[in-house]
Amino acid sequence: MSHFSFETQHTDGHARAGVFHTPHGPVETPQFMPVGTLASVKSLDPEDLSRLGATMVLANAYHLRLRPGDELVRTMGGLHQFMQWSGPMLTDSGGFQVFSLEGLRTIQEEGVEFRSHLDGSLQQFTPESVMRIERNLGADVIMQFDHVVPGQSPHDLAKVAMERSIRWLDRCRIAFDELQATDLSAPTPVQALFPIVQGGIHADLRRASAQAIRNAGDWVGYGIGGLSVGEAKPDMYAMLDVVNEELPTDRPRYLMGVGFPEDLVEGVARGVDVFDCVAPTRMGRTGAFFTSTGRRSIKNAQWRTDPEPLEVGCTCAACTRFSKAYIRHLFVAEEILGLRLLSLHNVHFLVALMRDARAAVQAGTFEGWSRDWLARYHSRKTAS
């Protein structure tokens, strides 16, 4: 475990400013991780990510297993070498993706059988096979294989999934330990396995999940899963309050798949250190962009001759050069540069937001900063 460590440098309320050390370098927290599902953060170059200050990137075991295959990635030297990202990486296990394949899958205690969304071929994911896949991919942090249920799931269903995830965590750990002890030529020989707190929107289940995970071992860090999957935001925030009380304070907490600006700020206020979400690039492809006063659409005719950047004062590679008028033109004309510039700005926006949150925690001003930031962000209705 000496390859990984976490220092909390400042706390302010429940918010924390820390550094998470990994075999591929340090990650200052709080931090937003751009999502490179298929070993590419959509439309961006790894160099773009470095330049906008991203330090850790996520990829997805489910998607990479199907295409191009985890063994091929390993043959090519692992994810870092394959996609030319030399910084820290994390792979999601694919639990969320597999359980989203409604109707295409069979869940058993052993694992999940499913049909590929690409070619319909029959696949099986078990805790053991997923550890093998994530070993081959070679991220620094790998997530356990877990049973994910929709955000509004009733207590009984959420309980079954949570308890199964705990049992699968045990199997993941055994497989992980064995691979780490025997498979020494893997792309990243020392990885960290993160457990995932589940339990839907039920406080008792979240508490039980966190406690069971803590009882199961001393983990490098903790994932919080199954949120932002359809439940109401107050429910999500309430669950974060519960989990925050249960997890050890000296380990990083990663809130999975959550990445709208307001959720990041609310999450930091509840002790979360790391986030990821496809939102900034997905929104960029549909013409939406973040500003400090809410979300906007570049398709809006009001920007037709607007000489201002997407956000005045933004230091991203789009805003320091291009007008909204130009980016709107690119988007209307279906030029790839348009969605690329929006994606750049949106990812930069979230990375910079977490940099600002970190500075506020360090200055001991997080409460006021976050209150003002949220008030400003919600001050205008989101434009069409």
Add this chain to the structure above:
Amino acid sequence: MSHFSFETQHTDGHARAGVFHTPHGPVETPQFMPVGTLASVKSLDPEDLSRLGATMVLANAYHLRLRPGDELVRTMGGLHQFMQWSGPMLTDSGGFQVFSLEGLRTIQEEGVEFRSHLDGSLQQFTPESVMRIERNLGADVIMQFDHVVPGQSPHDLAKVAMERSIRWLDRCRIAFDELQATDLSAPTPVQALFPIVQGGIHADLRRASAQAIRNAGDWVGYGIGGLSVGEAKPDMYAMLDVVNEELPTDRPRYLMGVGFPEDLVEGVARGVDVFDCVAPTRMGRTGAFFTSTGRRSIKNAQWRTDPEPLEVGCTCAACTRFSKAYIRHLFVAEEILGLRLLSLHNVHFLVALMRDARAAVQAGTFEGWSRDWLARYHSRKTAS
């Protein structure tokens, strides 16, 4: 005309190495211009273009007239400001596009009426209106409005179009001179109007066109149009030989829309200085890439685990970092970064090819260099 000048520094056979000075800086020739039809070189950022050594970029008056409109571009400060390209630019007049609208257009001596390919709206292009559009766009070099016919057109049709293009050149010049004298607040106050040599694949018409253009004035540079539009390659090369004899040697010659590697080398051998073509980006979007031994497709299964770059030794931003295996994966997975990296490589390939041709002319070794280069390029059949 003091804002523009051309020095021929070296000649080697008919090949020339020179510098074309424009209000936005010098262009070393021979030179390949990437095409930014709609004020964006598809999938690339202007910074990419600078980094790979491109110095002059083309945009298209027809496309920009329809979207976002030349007046809007002017309001935004002109093309250079709009698309953040500070180097030399050229706009094509749209003749080629308008005359490609088979069935949608009516040609008269006054000009061409056509329906927009976007919304069917009725538009009229005349020599005068095109000069106004290109004034508003603000490129350094603007092309005359000409009558373009298919490459295999018979003598009579090619003659009509060529003679009309000469009459339209007179009207373009009158309109151009007046705009330059009166419209002093245009984005680029001093522009250069290039005439276009037409005449199809008929040597006598090409000769007559070049002579009529020379008789009409002393031009900053000369366009050679209506080639690479369906005729056989030997016919194109024969026309270049004819035109080479007729044009003044102390002015730059721009061969319009021609941009396959072998055509560039053959063109330089026939006294051409500047080229443009959509091929490198269009091919990039379909998975094709240039190498020194011919064209390849990244979709080919043979690259599945190939750790080599697209071309060993290439110094582009794709080849210095990524394997063919990775780019193939991106392309198969429909990741935008895949076509972007191929486009980057292809544009770099042509820009670097012209840099090498220039060095060969300067060293007095062009004939041997071009023979070897062409033999190597044609040495393998183009892969699927």
